[in-house]
Amino acid sequence: MIHIGHNILSDPDILLPFIQSKQVLIVTQQTIAQWYLKELQAILTGHQCDVIFLAEGEQYKNIEEWQKIISALVANKHERDTTLIALGGGMVGDMTGFAAACYQRGVNYIQIPTTLIGQVDSAIGGKTGINHPLGKNLIGAFYHPQCIIADVNTLTTLSDREFSAGLAEVVKYGLICDADFFGWLEKNIVSILAKDKNALLHIVRHCSAIKTKFVALDEKDHGERRLLNFGHTFGHALETLHGYQAILHGEAVAIGMIMAAQWSEKLGFISAADVLRIRNLLDECRIKMDLPSIPYADLIEQMHRDKKVKNGELTLVLLEKIGKAVVSIEKGLSCSLSYCHASQPSLA
């Protein structure tokens, strides 16, 4: 059940039907809590409403921080019918979902994503997890929330950098399956960057519907759903090698999508003009893509640690055209792609 709207975060008629006992644990972070925690707590005054704050930054999406959620549940004697509420971005959602999946072998949780990337992508589909020092999201579970409440009003308090990074996932939906939507994004980039309410509602509704469709087709990620990983194999490797600090997830995905587009061009699928069109839209979204370079051998080594590796072969998602992605099994990638500066990924 996904609720999308404007100023719906603290609507008791939406939230309360999904809370089944008197116990609630809100998991959040200080930056977002300052804006929305009080209004959320205000509709939970009849409950034992505990709150825990996670440290901010992808480098804290680790097992130690995750254990704090579990320990808060134990210490406050939360029972099997408790409800966890994830109030925050993708990191809060992933960690809360994984805590809900594991506490007493599974309790209920609700997603209230407050970032663009959370509302269009990570809160939907039941993928939960944390990072291992050697790889992103290597520890986790498929575990669905009772409901998702996406309030586009929360996007107005995002930093410009975070908002733009989130647009990478939005652009991705256009690239993999919806050329019309890609065109709509090109035409409406000004009102999008101005966070126009109707533009935001259109984006969140459209993208969450696409994501939901993919998840319904292939929950466990063995078929169609893999197309959603466009740009992500490159992106995850970049995030891990940079230590999850210098780069936001959406930024890594944006660079990864450019690299995947170039690879698609090299294989004769799309034209150089298409690659340029993709790069232009990502630039217009103002996504930060200037990173220190990384030795290409390290990037390839890291990509082979990805979950999408099978029998040593990388499963990459490539573009047949703008609006149509395909899954491609790649061997011998190491001798073919060259990695210069992330800001200007290019082929040798």
Add this chain to the structure above:
Amino acid sequence: MIHIGHNILSDPDILLPFIQSKQVLIVTQQTIAQWYLKELQAILTGHQCDVIFLAEGEQYKNIEEWQKIISALVANKHERDTTLIALGGGMVGDMTGFAAACYQRGVNYIQIPTTLIGQVDSAIGGKTGINHPLGKNLIGAFYHPQCIIADVNTLTTLSDREFSAGLAEVVKYGLICDADFFGWLEKNIVSILAKDKNALLHIVRHCSAIKTKFVALDEKDHGERRLLNFGHTFGHALETLHGYQAILHGEAVAIGMIMAAQWSEKLGFISAADVLRIRNLLDECRIKMDLPSIPYADLIEQMHRDKKVKNGELTLVLLEKIGKAVVSIEKGLSCSLSYCHASQPSLA
């Protein structure tokens, strides 16, 4: 799929059909590895067969030790189609199962339980997990193995203390649902303690069939399956308070069953003679039940941290008669039971 037999642990025709790729990680402990690891490895020579040894003792059934399994998988680049093999007792099975549940959001695993408690109870039913410092099995998942291979020959290398502790769970099945089996145990205790092959095969086949039936009725433990917790709410509390060191799980369950039987007598369900009969069989099983005493208030406090607590009420399993257990919701337990010495639990 459960295979039960004698000397079947290293039968390739049983094991290999359940391994779907070239990668295997065997999770075991030194004590058991000295007996059975080599013969298991011998049928996996065609595979990338990695091995990890877990520290021994319930006090190591913790998140740090569990992370070592995950790290071994990451370091050795295990892919989504890898297979974990749990070779050992309930602790190895629970931790391996939980690692399989979480690595890359779920990979395959196989249970080869080598203890009585593993073969009749913990390997069956998909309950996996680890302990939190404040409570047993508070972190985990429902996650089923591809198959279970129960080789009763492995029971001959158990210590007498461990074997006897395992009999507590065997006696439990008789108590909760099978008076005839309880009688069979009383009559055959000599050949059971002598680890007679046919007695062992009968016990493992009979108990695993009972367990499988309960799990099929109620996988997620909200109804019938709760009867399997007879003696466990008391038992878990004892284990936690003793730090999982002074007491084996089966020993705690044995004491817990005596306490639950006494409570059942106090409520008028069973007779004092029944309580004595239960205690006598547990004594004849040579289960170690002499523990230092624990303040009763601490025991009750600990019991309220149990997963079976709902709205502050303890769900206890009591006996209506030998061979029939019932679920009972208990309030105000604190003023009614007295805890003296665990070796002689008694009512005030």
